[in-house]
Amino acid sequence: MELTEVRFAGSGGQGLILCARILFRALSLEGKTAARSQGYEPTSRGGFCFSDVVAGDDELDYPLATALDFLLAMDQVGVAPSRSLLKKGALVVADQRLTPQPPTGNVELYRTPLTDQAIALGNIRVANIIGLGLMCGLGGICGKESLAKAIEGETPRNFLDLNLEALEAGFAAVGELEAA
């Protein structure tokens, strides 16, 4: 595996750090060496929040993202600070409703109604997991089974079924999408 850099960006409280924790654990289950970093603003909710996962086969000299291969943009506030880090041809999944101006240009952009899909599943809070599933499905970052196992380890038991349903919905959406 080439060094792969993934960012989950948006507004504090959207479950971006949780998403990255799940991916970190899933990649580790697949035998990868991973590092996860995070940043947020000093507000209890809202403000720019991100969590990055960098993974490869070897020891990671530098654990932070320098050239993103993947970006899940859950809110407009996550776009500006991430734009300059995007690698040419990076895969970007952006929530249609909350990210009206996603990064464009040299990226493979997928605009998708993650929030609406989550509401349809019964809880807006799983929009992040749908996005995680969709991005991993589109980009082949890691397998669905590893992600499901990681979700079991990282999320509360009461929400396990809903989260797994959201992951399925994310992977299922892959075929339905067309590049914007």
Place this chain on the structure above:
Amino acid sequence: MSGNFEHLHGNHACALAAVAAGCRFFAGYPITPSSEIAERMSKELPKVDGTFIQMEDEMGSLAAVIGASLGGVKAMTATSGPGFSLKQENLGYASLAEVPCVIVNVSRGGPSTGMPTRPAQSDIMQSRWGSHGDHPVIVITPDSVAEIYNETIRAFDLSEKFRVPVVLMFDQVIGHLQETVEVSDARKLKTIERKWAKGDKDGFEPYAATKDAVPPMARPGDGKRAHTTGLTHAESGFPTQDTEIVARNMNRLLSKLEINKKEIEKYECVETGDAEYLIVTIGISARAARRAVKTLRRKGVKAGLFRPITLWPFPEEAFRQAAAGAKAVLVPEMNAGQLVLEIERLGSDDCHVAGLNKIDGEPIVPAEIVAKLEELAR
């Protein structure tokens, strides 16, 4: 992989390692970006019959830790910039009274309340000189989650062995980083216990000189007379301003780390053997420097990295050796120029020392180090 591997957040690694090292008392006051240490300690300590107290403030926290340590218990507190400032008074007390304790500073942007959630490395000089008066202190600066784990254990060992406060300092990035760590089986871990006073209780002097300059401590309940004060004291522990006694005791106190420096100093050299351009840095900036060294070597620039793990006392001889063949030394740091002062002090006259500084709350990235070093090499 053999062993017990866990996917740990830096601050959690610190808490787990403290418990593994035998820490059984934590007093703290939550502050970003260190709060996860207190949070985890509040969960872990009750499992091992330890005590967790959220105190009224940072000063009270270190005071409680000093009290616990005098009671014979390994103790720790954790904080960040503004709280670290508040702890300086009691840090000096622990230095003078020779009370083992571990103080964690997960550093963020300053001065004052600064940038609570952003990283900085601007407490480098404060960690050494923050408390008034000449005083011994050890400062350790890990650059990975695994190293936070291992160095937390070493912080307790050094503190107990040399009766000195040990500051464990890492930036917000490292504190909030998640990496895979091999954790120790606490039952198999060999940790250092404090040198307790033996022998007759009559005539016991709590601050008597010894060969290693570390006086054995009276174990609470043993019946040995001990007096603890922040006033300059004689071997008896009682205050004095007698010049001869003061000079003798202060010189012993200040010689402690120098006498034992071989055990205290720790550093890492990466490609320093033939390095013409040496990078000296700590924490997340050192992780950036690792990548930069690889990039520069590929470009034919003989770059190397000298990384003090024990920041204070600074590993002077090791640095001088690493810098022996260097044309220039670059010191990248997330402050306006602090570590660079020490390097300028230690560097030879024919070696150019340059800084690379960032104070905007963003970490220094490998490309910035590469660019600056290429500029120096031109």
